[in-house]
Amino acid sequence: PSRPFGIDICIKGPWLHTILFEIPVLAIVNEVYFRRTYPGLSDAEGRRRLDAKIDLLLNEPHAEDLHISDYGTRRRFSREWQRAVIERLAERLGSRLSGTSNVLFAKELGLVPLGTMAHEYLQACQALGPRLRDTQVFGFEQWAKEYRGDLGIALSDVYGMKPFLEDFDMYFCKLFDGARHDSGDPFLWGEKMIEHWSRNKCDPRTKLLIFSDGLNIPRVLELWRRFNGRVRLGFGIGTNLMNDRGPEPLNVVIKMTQCNGQPVAKISDSPEKSMCEDESYVRYLRQVFHMDDPTAAAKGLK
Numbered sequence: 254p255s256r257p258f259g260i261d262i263c264i265k266g267p268w269l270h271t272i273l274f275e276i277p278v279l280a281i282v283n284e285v286y287f288r289r290t291y292p293g294l295s296d297a298e299g300r301r302r303l304d305a306k307i308d309l310l311l312n313e314p315h316a317e318d319l320h321i322s323d324y325g326t327r328r329r330f331s332r333e334w335q336r337a338v339i340e341r342l343a344e345r346l347g348s349r350l351s352g353t354s355n356v357l358f359a360k361e362l363g364l365v366p367l368g369t370m371a372h373e374y375l376q377a378c379q380a381l382g383p384r385l386r387d388t389q390v391f392g393f394e395q396w397a398k399e400y401r402g403d404l405g406i407a408l409s410d411v412y413g414m415k416p417f418l419e420d421f422d423m424y425f426c427k428l429f430d431g432a433r434h435d436s437g438d439p440f441l442w443g444e445k446m447i448e449h450w451s452r453n454k455c456d457p458r459t460k461l462l463i464f465s466d467g468l469n470i471p472r473v474l475e476l477w478r479r480f481n482g483r484v485r486l487g488f489g490i491g492t493n494l495m496n497d498r499g500p501e502p503l504n505v506v507i508k509m510t511q512c513n514g515q516p517v518a519k520i521s522d523s524p525e526k527s528m529c530e531d532e533s534y535v536r537y538l539r540q541v542f543h544m545d546d547p548t549a550a551a552k553g554l555k
Contacts, residue, residue: 268377268512275373275507279327283496283503287330291500296337299330299498303338306470306494307345319477321346321488322367323353324465325495328502335495339364342494351487367489369404369433369463370396372519373509375411380512385541389420397428405430406463413522414442416542423453431461431485437522439464439472443480457484465489466523520544 264274287294310319323342329335339358342350352365359366375392382391389412396404407429409417414437421432426449434442443464447457461484464476468490480486496502508528509517518529518538529535539546 262507264507272373276327279505279507280329280332282505283328284331286503287496287500294498294500296334296498299334299338300341302497303341303494304345307342309470309474310346310349313474313477316474316477316481317349319473319481319486319488320349320351321473321490322351323355323358323491323494324367324489325491326353326355328492328505329495330498334498336362338495354489369406369465370408372408372411372435375408376509376517376519377512379517379538380515385538389416393420393425393429406461407432408435409433409442409446410436410521411519412538412542413437413520413544414445416544418445418449421449423455426450426453426455431463431487433463433465433489435466435521436526437466439466439476440479442522443476443484447480447484458482459485461485461487463487463489465491467492469493 262278264271264278310316310321313319321342323335323339325335325338335355336358339350339353339355339362343362343364350364352367353359353362354366354368356366358364374396375389378388378392378395379385382388393407396407405428407417407421407425409421409432411417417432421429432446443462446460446462450457450460462480464473464487468488470490470493473488473490476488477486492502506528508519510528510530511517516529516531516534518531518535519527520529520535520538520542521527527535529538536546538544
């Protein structure tokens with residue numbers, strides 16, 4: 254379900270087909286909305302804001318190794334604007350633009366196509382894997398089996414950080430190249446990942462942290478200053494790069510809610526990003542993975 258204007262959009266069908274809907278559907282919703290709501294909007298303000306962001310990156314001392322990438326297709330202002338932004342980033346940042354998650358633009362502009370494990374994949378494993386408690390481990394194992402060492406970034410926030418660290422044992426610490434942050438406090442998350450790798454006999458300086466949760470350039474610089482030299486870093490910036498022209502961006506998402514006729518859930522470290530249509534399943538999932546209920550304190554429960 255997605256609620257761009259207080260409505261739901263429901264996509265049903267074989268996962269092989271529906272998995273490809275998210276990016277184009279959300280990109281279309283955004284472009285049609287902004288085309289109709291702000292017709293004839295000048296590019297000038299967007300270009301001014303973009304150049305100011307690039308200046309911040311270029312003026313940061315001793316940050317030659319700071320790289321960013323475009324993760325903004327699904328919430329872009331328009332296809333034309335995304336291409337213009339990527340071209341400007343490539344022109345001014347050069348190799349400090351790591352790439353883009355837009356495969357077509359990567360091909361056309363000679364950039365690296367980038368992406369990591371999606372929430373939908375680990376959610377589907379809740380219905381396709383073994384007993385529920387083992388489904389996150391199952392997801393990591395099947396991913397590694399399929400990609401054979403490539404695409405080695407594990408997603409940490411489908412069940413929350415605590416269950417992730419419990420399942421991401423020494424085997425996975427050594428097997429995967431790094432992890433991606435997409436909810437909760439990024440500074441606390443980064444510290445926990447560094448500590449976890451050290452505890453599991455891995456040198457954090459050889460591992461990669463990908464930050465991708467609502468980033469803007471000032472936040473990127475804060476994270477860079479905190480973690481640079483302690484771990485390898487990557488920053489995937491979406492909406493703030495591809496839809497910062499003046500009008501308020503839409504907050505639209507598509508997430509899996511059922512698979513094989515049974516509910517699936519995303520339980521985020523940012524409660525507003527959690528998603529499930531079956532409250533009884535959420536309670537069961539929390540019980541199985543020993544997750545705290547954020548509403549319990551408000552209700553006076555333990």
